[in-house]
Amino acid sequence: MAICPRCRQELVDNQVDEFSVAVCQPCHGVFVRHADLVSILDRSWRAIPAATAEKAEFVAPENWQHEPLLRCPKCVAPLEKYGYMGLAAIQIDRCDRCESVWLDAAELENMVVALARSNYRSEKSLRREWDASRDIASVGMVGMAPRSLREGQRNAFRSLIRLLE
Ligand SMILES: [Zn+2]
Numbered sequence: 001m002a003i004c005p006r007c008r009q010e011l012v013d014n015q016v017d018e019f020s021v022a023v024c025q026p027c028h029g030v031f032v033r034h035a036d037l038v039s040i041l042d043r044s045w046r047a048i049p050a051a052t053a054e055k056a057e058f059v060a061p062e063n064w065q066h067e068p069l070l071r072c073p074k075c076v077a078p079l080e081k082y083g084y085m086g087l088a089a090i091q092i093d094r095c096d097r098c099e100s101v102w103l104d105a106a107e108l109e110n111m112v113v114a115l116a117r118s119n120y121r122s123e124k125s126l127r128r129e130w131d132a133s134r135d136i137a138s139v140g141m142v143g144m145a146p147r148s149l150r151e152g153q154r155n156a157f158r159s160l161i162r163l164l165e
């Protein structure tokens with residue numbers, strides 16, 4: 001049995017895909033294993049359009065530094081606070097002993113949006129690097145490369161294909 005650290009109600013087990021999460025019905029807080037949360041976030045962030053993620057603003061709740069520590073819904077140890085992706089606006093409460101986190105209402109949603117923004121940004125910069133390297137190639141590197149270099153690239157490509165088979 002797990003108890004909501006805010007309203008002391010009993011949490012109700014719910015399923016998200018194959019993961020079990022405990023939900024507080026009055027306050028919509030969620031208690032979830034850290035590893036499961038990572039998988040859930042990983043599967044969810046693409047549902048947020050890039051433009052929406054980029055526009056999102058995360059506002060830290062007033063006085064968040066002075067909030068009393070919450071206790072773990074399961075083992076009642078004090079929960080440790082940390083800002084998701086370094087964002088003070090998304091305060092996650094973690095129990096190391098239970099390897100679980102407590103998320104207040106809307107925190108899960110904010111995490112998905114924050115992760116989407118960060119992932120879209122790194123995809124964009126990867127694409128820029130990729131385009132830049134193709135530009136160099138089209139400027140004539142392929143044509144000018146000595147035969148031995150081209151041969152080496154072809155061999156590397158072949159062993160890569162073999163690896164992937
Ligand atoms: Zn609650």
Ligand SMILES: [Zn+2]
Pocket residue numbers: 072073074075076077095096097098099
């Ligand atoms: Zn605990």
